[in-house]
Amino acid sequence: MNLEQGYRLFLEYLQFEKHASVHTIDSYKGDLEQFIAFLKKEGVDNWGKVSHLLIRTFLSSLVAASASRSTLARKVSCLRSLYVFLMREGYVDTNPARNLSLPKKERRTPKFLYIEEAKRLVEAPALDTPLGVRDRALLETLYASGIRVSECVGLNLGDVDLRLGTALVYGKGSKERYVLLGKKACESLRLYLERARPALVEKRPDQTHPSAALFVNYRGGRLSARSVRRIVDKYIGQVAAHLSISPHVLRHTFATHMLDEGADLRVVQELLGHVNLSSTQMYTHTTKERLARVYADTHPRA
Structure with missing residues (x-):
């Protein structure tokens, strides 16, 4: 072969x-x-x-x-x-990779945004243009649901139920799961669907095949993961230029804030779509705010 x-x-x-x-x-x-x-x-x-x-x-x-x-x-x-x-498939007779050992990965604490930083980021887009409205809805959705960027750009209109505040996402290995969106994300998505998306879809060259994508680009086609990276970089530059983060940090932030506020680890595991609980446990690091809160609530001389 x-x-x-x-x-x-x-x-x-x-x-x-x-x-x-x-x-x-x-x-x-x-x-x-x-x-x-x-x-x-x-x-x-x-x-x-x-x-x-x-x-x-x-x-x-x-x-x-x-x-x-x-x-x-x-x-x-x-x-x-x-x-x-x-x-x-019978293309080779021996497997030279069989006894290769996997090096242990570094156990690094994931980067995340503090609550005020996350708030400034998702509220950074101005709502006076269709792209600004789209960007607000996009950032709110990523932070509210904790979904991967690939899952977010893969969302179609029929996957989102704003009445129930849920979205059906397709994760790794084509596995389906429902995630929750929350009040703020639903409000932003509703505004986007009513005001911004129709204006963007109108620019689509082939109107005979309308896009089913939830999030579209300036020409009405499906938004790409690379474009999401540029969008996050743009608003990070506006609110916190000293931070160097990727869109995945919003997923880390979602998990960290949920666990810091007392969410059950297995619930967060299900929302993130992790197969193994160990993948979720890396988010159990403790923020300074939570340490101070627990200290104030439990120490008799606090």
């Missing part, structure tokens, strides 16, 4: 059979392209000629280039999945 053919078949397997997320597919695609470039330099043109030692040499080169443990873990996971697929 030559490198290009195996690469193409594996990506098709991830997309159509395993139903991996777009983020996973894009990450694995980059990992494989990097590994294939390494193999070609080593004179290897076939997946069956790859040895365990060759993979270890590749990983060692990444360590020398100061790759993080999380990056190494993803590349190991990618190569293990690749060879499980190639073995299952």
Whole structure:
């Protein structure tokens, strides 16, 4: 099995059979392209000629280039999945990635915004233009629900019920779950749907096929994850230029604020769409505000 053919078949397997997320597919695609470039330099043109030692040499080169443990873990996971697929389909006879061990990931406290910072961010967009109204609804939705950016841009009109304050999202592995939106997000979404979205959709070139997307761009098409990043960067620059955060920080902020106010860990796990409780437990760090509140409420001399 030559490198290009195996690469193409594996990506098709991830997309159509395993139903991996777009983020996973894009990450694995980059990992494989990097590994294939390494193999070609080593004179290897076939997946069956790859040895365990060759993979270890590749990983060692990444360590020398100061790759993080999380990056190494993803590349190991990618190569293990690749060879499980190639073995299952009979394209190779041996699995050189079988005994690769996953490096332990750093346990870092997730970045999050404090309540006042989050409030300033979501209220930053002005409501005097359709794009401003859209941006307010977008930020309110991300903070209120804790959904991933990929889940947010994948929302369709029929997925949101403003009367119940819920949204049906499609998470990793095409798993469905309902999330809650809250009063402020529903108000912003209602304003967006009534005033802003119709004005944006009018600019769509192909009016015979109207967009089903909840959040649309300035031309009426579905908003992309990259555009969400630009939107968050824009308003972070307005309210807190010293902060360097990604849209994912709003998900961290949602989880942190829920747990700080006493939400059950398993409820937050379900809302976030985490398969394992350990993924949610990283948000159980304690803010200074909560420490002060608990101290004031419990210490007899506070």
